[in-house]
Amino acid sequence: MTLTTLQKLVCVLMLCAPTALHAQWLTWPPSSGASAHSPEVLESVRYRGDLQTVEMQLQRNGKSIEVWVVNPLAGPVEVAVDTGQGRSIQRTLAANTRNLLDQFDEGRAVNASLRAIPGPPATTAAAFNYGLPVPELGLRIDQADGGKSSHFTPENRHALDFAAPMGTPVFAARDGLVMQIENDHPDSPLGQKPPQGARPNFVRVLHTDGSMALYAHLQQGSVSVQLGQTVGKGDRLGSVGNSGQSTAPHLHFVVQLNAGMRLTSVHADIETTRGSLRVAGE
Numbered sequence: 309m310t311l312t313t314l315q316k317l318v319c320v321l322m323l324c325a326p327t328a329l330h331a332q333w334l335t336w337p338p339s340s341g342a343s344a345h346s347p348e349v350l351e352s353v354r355y356r357g358d359l360q361t362v363e364m365q366l367q368r369n370g371k372s373i374e375v376w377v378v379n380p381l382a383g384p385v386e387v388a389v390d391t392g393q394g395r396s397i398q399r400t401l402a403a404n405t406r407n408l409l410d411q412f413d414e415g416r417a418v419n420a421s422l423r424a425i426p427g428p429p430a431t432t433a434a435a436f437n438y439g440l441p442v443p444e445l446g447l448r449i450d451q452a453d454g455g456k457s458s459h460f461t462p463e464n465r466h467a468l469d470f471a472a473p474m475g476t477p478v479f480a481a482r483d484g485l486v487m488q489i490e491n492d493h494p495d496s497p498l499g500q501k502p503p504q505g506a507r508p509n510f511v512r513v514l515h516t517d518g519s520m521a522l523y524a525h526l527q528q529g530s531v532s533v534q535l536g537q538t539v540g541k542g543d544r545l546g547s548v549g550n551s552g553q554s555t556a557p558h559l560h561f562v563v564q565l566n567a568g569m570r571l572t573s574v575h576a577d578i579e580t581t582r583g584s585l586r587v588a589g590e
Contacts, residue, residue: 362387364377434516486511527551
């Protein structure tokens with residue numbers, strides 16, 4: 309039996325970094341008002357976030373319904389699936405894989421939920437001297453550790469916002485694997501408040517210790533690397549932009565860990581030609 313002949317329900321979770329991790333739900337049997345998106349997809353629901361998609365599929369196999377989760381990213385993803393069968397399944401999925409997580413009799417009513425976080429579970433990040441992700445000349449930091457504007461959540465507490473003109477080059481601060489990319493979202497006009505729900509362009513790079521660097525608010529169409537590409541420290545990733553919830557061009561740079569189904573940020577030691585980068589309050 310092939311996928312083209314199987315009935316399946318698709319639930320899409322956007323891998324984002326919300327303050328509280330939300331679950332995406334899918335109900336079996338499907339609601340009577342559900343519309344078919346294709347001969348195979350009977351019902352779908354999309355969680356809108358800032359990162360790329362992980363997909364939960366409910367697929368018929370004989371008299372059973374199988375629960376599959378697809379990870380299309382170029383790096384691992386940790387997921388938690390609960391089909392209401394008295395158990396919750398938590399697993400780390402390898403890059404570019406489709407995984408059978410659970411199954412149940414088609415006669416049972418089920419509310420299936422999916423939660424997902426990018427990266428392998430990791431408790432600490434190795435010490436590393438990061439490079440500057442933007443040119444040192446004219447360097448300006450508008451918001452640093454614990455910034456009250458947007459750096460008060462665990463996943464962004466140690467983020468740095470580098471203010472720079474549109475189109476300023478953005479470099480990899482550490483070598484790693486390009487795990488996630490978004491490159492198609494428009495930049496907000498300068499001086500205007502971004503629309504509600506505006507999403508940022510970004511590159512997420514996975515490091516060998518399991519930590520991940522996020523380079524966000526990039527200029528639309530500027531990303532110059534490919535998903536799955538290995539990059540070296542100093543390689544160009546894209547350009548400073550004003551995409552997403554941004555009121556002025558800047559690079560949002562943060563190093564994060566998946567601390568067990570939640571993203572948390574860690575301090576990054578950044579080296580400049582004048583020594584270690586220091587900001588007010590450190």
